[in-house]
Amino acid sequence: MKDTxxxxxxxxxxxxxxxxxxxxxxRVLNAIKKIPRxxxxxxxxxxxxxxxxxxxxxxxQTISQPYTVAFQSQTLEVKPGEKxxxxxxxxxxxxxxxxxxxxxxxxxxxxxxxxKKTSLFLPKLGYRAKKLIFGDxxxxxxxxxxxxxxxxxxGAPFVPKALLSQLKVGGRLLIPVGDKTQxxxxxxxxxxxxxxxxxxxxxxxxxxxxxxx
Numbered sequence: 402m403k404d405t406x407x408x409x410x411x412x413x414x415x416x417x418x419x420x421x422x423x424x425x426x427x428r429v430l431n432a433i434k435k436i437p438r439x440x441x442x443x444x445x446x447x448x449x450x451x452x453x454x455x456x457x458x459x460x461x462q463t464i465s466q467p468y469t470v471a472f473q474s475q476t477l478e479v480k481p482g483e484k485x486x487x488x489x490x491x492x493x494x495x496x497x498x499x500x501x502x503x504x505x506x507x508x509x510x511x512x513x514x515x516x517k518k519t520s521l522f523l524p525k526l527g528y529r530a531k532k533l534i535f536g537d538x539x540x541x542x543x544x545x546x547x548x549x550x551x552x553x554x555x556g557a558p559f560v561p562k563a564l565l566s567q568l569k570v571g572g573r574l575l576i577p578v579g580d581k582t583q584x585x586x587x588x589x590x591x592x593x594x595x596x597x598x599x600x601x602x603x604x605x606x607x608x609x610x611x612x613x614x
Contacts, residue, residue, distance in 0.1 A: 402444055404437040411451035418453055419471045426475040432501035433471060441492040459514050464492040469604055473552055476575055479504045483549035488538035493519040495554055497528045506530040507545055509538045541567045556583040577604050
């Protein structure tokens with residue numbers, strides 16, 4: 402599949418849809434305009450790639466709705482050069498957005514099929530994460546911590562303590578918490594022992610699974 406002027410036009414349209422839904426961060430909107438989302442999904446969905454919808458990808462996972470990706474990216478407030486941990490690489494689309502925001506990205510995926518696919522695919526598009534890891538996201542990456550920002554892209558039944566502990570003071574952890582539907586939850590680390598918690602509304606994510614597969 403190629404990336405054409407038509408695709409670029411559809412991305413500009415998608416960005417204006419997201420803007421109307423409350424995405425105002427220009428850097429996030431520019432990332433959405435730039436990244437060829439149709440290349441991240443099965444070619445049978447290509448015609449719908451720039452609708453604000455989630456689609457199935459390999460290993461019974463999904464590529465999140467563009468609004469969700471944009472909302473999480475905007476809420477994280479990523480600054481260039483920040484060290485960001487992503488839990489759930491998936492298709493790599495959110496990873497690409499973080500890289501467009503000039504973050505230093507470490508991303509963990511527990512489904513081996515997806516890990517292999519995305520590890521090969523992202524560099525082909527010129528997206529180079531600092532490190533893509535096959536492993537258990539609940540454990541985080543203690544050897545690389547602390548992180549400026551941590552983003553979880555799957556629904557978690559609880560907030561893993563390991564992730565909170567790997568956040569810098571002043572850092573942000575954004576995680577969808579819950580079983581059937583999730584509440585997007587933001588934690589800001591105010592001091593070594595104190596976290597500020599914000600609940601930002603309901604979202605639907607595939608479940609975050611423990612261990613690796």
